[in-house]
Ligand SMILES: Nc1ncnc2c1ncn2[C@@H]1O[C@H](COP(=O)(O)OP(=O)(O)OP(=O)(O)O)[C@@H](O)[C@H]1O
């Protein structure tokens with residue numbers, strides 16, 4: 001017996017789709033095994049099969065030689081497997097401490113109050129993952145990275161032998177990626193077996209002992225990270241040619257009337273101030289990136305601009321002061337927001353979600369736009385009848401972008417559009433943005449953690465920190481003045 | 490938390506003393522009804538507020554308790570405590586029956602099933618009018634007591650016991666796991682909890698107190714009737730009381746019940762209109778303060 005966790009012949013079909021096909025591998029104690037592959041290749045499904053959240057059609061999942069396939073999830077969890085889901089699943093009405101404490105409780109109906117030692121233990125775990133200062137906060141008030149930390153904390157609470165971690169780095173800044181890498185490495189050093197999925201190829205390659213590449217549910221390459229990354233097929237279907245940057249000619253916008261002018265914008269959540277007197281202008285046809293650490297206020301800024309949160313200050317849209325318009329009216333006026341949280345209609349199919357986006361486009365134009373989007377994201381075409389809820393993380397992101405583009409925006413706000421996308425898709429997305437800019441007079445406001453993606457497209461960059469705009473300038477100047485804070489991704 | 494406990498203790502002492510400060514039997518009667526409805530609303534809160542189950546049919550469980558006890562008394566002539574026990578048992582079995590669809594269906598679909606359950610029970614009572622008394626109701630030969638004060642103490646005792654048990658459970662680890670199961674069953678399982686076990690326990694507990702209160706109510710009123718114990722309107726009252734008082738608090742629903750019943754009595758001179766007024770006030774309050782009375786108090790407190 002070689003592995004602590006031994007997977008053999010694992011297969012999962014969803015209707016006609018074979019999401020995972022005869023996959024076999026082992027993970028040894030004290031080893032990090034990386035699992036990479038394009039969006040929809042079956043990585044998350046493999047994890048769900050191991051965890052018993054989906055039932056395999058065939059195959060075995062052996063932990064220390066005991067087959068767990070087909071057992072209920074809670075038994076698998078107690079047998080010693082923990083999982084960090086691709087999307088955070090906090091309990092919203094409980095504090096951070098309670099969320100973590102939950103993972104320490106016995107599975108007994110008669111369990112009364114958690115003892116002082118359990119609370120101490122939960123506090124220690126929180127401290128370990130860097131949540132010591134927010135123990136009594138509700139998840140909704142936490143920045144994105146802290147939510148992910150909480151998921152890590154919950155996954156290790158039961159002291160599992162095996163930890164499955166699905167996209168821990170998505171949406172994190174380079175500094176946070178470093179912290180998370182260190183934590184995951186420390187799991188390995190404690191002798192746990194770690195199965196790691198992420199599209200941040202560099203960080204994965206730097207920490208894993210081995211890599212497996214999946215494509216269409218099958219293993220296409222495995223071995224040392226460097227060898228797998230150099231593999232011909234892996235390059236073609238997953239890594240792509242890297243982001244082809246489409247630097248744009250320097251354009252002069254200063255003399256045109258802004259399409260959007262934000263002045264002295266402040267937003268409060270209760271007593272906490274999320275934005276403080278923020279100014280921002282966008283000219284027609286301009287591409288502007290807003291860069292900032294998690295929690296700096298990017299999403300709040302975008303939500304205020306699209307009328308989802310109340311604000312103080314003035315917003316001028318196409319030269320006119322905007323007062324008291326509903327979010328729907330703002331969207332109809334041409335300001336389209338593709339939110340970080342995607343907000344897909346989960347029970348509707350891919351086709352229906354796209355059709356909803358295209359409601360206001362005339363027929364022929366709608367078909368043309370749709371055809372273009374399917375060319376851009378071919379996998380969406382293959383998933384047309386699938387309900388949005390069951391799409392893979394990256395597929396959902398593609399659908400959110402596609403739906404926003406169907407709305408024929410004049411100003412498109414993209415909040416973390418690269419979240420969860422495979423490298424090869426980033427290249428395609430970059431191509432698409434270039435196409436949009438050249439073919440239409442679309443204005444784009446991009447919020448991105450991934451500075452390597454945000455910079456090349458932009459005419460102008462803003463830097464947001466602790467709710468304030470602290471810097472504004474061209475990408476070239478950014479590279480000189482701000483890069484040390486953001487660039488080493 | 491500590492303050493809250495002191496307030497609750499004072500209120501309970503005041504209630505216990507109420508019959509001795511010379512208030513009328515009528516008011517004691519109103520307080521008695523508040524206690525019964527308080528138990529109904531608390532039991533419902535355990536299912537909705539904690540387990541996340543949208544049960545539109547609290548009166549299914551109440552009705553089973555009431556008619557179970559009523560029939561045992563009227564038709565079998567069993568002693569009163571045994572009748573109450575049998576009614577409670579019927580409700581618990583009903584709760585287990587409801588747990589089956591609850592574990593398979595998502596929220597709104599389960600909600601529909603619970604409504605259908607109430608209608609079926611109502612139909613069954615009408616169809617078997619020969620034994621159940623049908624729409625007229627079922628008179629029972631036994632009664633808790635002829636003394637209003639004694640009846641009130643029975644109801645208050647029930648309220649205190651139910652409240653203590655439900656609060657203890659809700660604030661225990663069990664309560665936390667139950668909430669986790671209600672908010673995100675997959676996550677709860679991935680953390681190692683057998684969600685089915687906790688949900689079934691919640692249904693049993695909720696049904697137990699709903700049924701017990703329903704059964705005792707029969708022997709307080711002297712009859713089991715569809716209008717008072719099974720009708721959808723009864724269930725709606727219970728739900729409004731719970732939400733109005735503050736769901737996921739157990740205590741809040743008792744406040745809600747006090748308001749609904751109390752206001753209904755005060756406005757009784759308005760006749761038909763009174764129900765409308767009370768409902769409008771309740772709905773307005775829920776719209777403005779979705780966390781209910783207790784949410785309002787707590788919000789003030791912490792802010
Ligand atoms: N319940 C389901 N019903 C139908 N299809 C599903 C279901 N769950 C997943 N799929 C499909 O199975 C495929 C594999 O999904 P999975 O989530 O494993 O992909 P992934 O490799 O994790 O992708 P990503 O990198 O985008 O997260 C996807 O194409 C997805 O649409």
Ligand SMILES: [Mg+2]
Nearest residue numbers: 044086392393
């Ligand atoms: Mg995935």
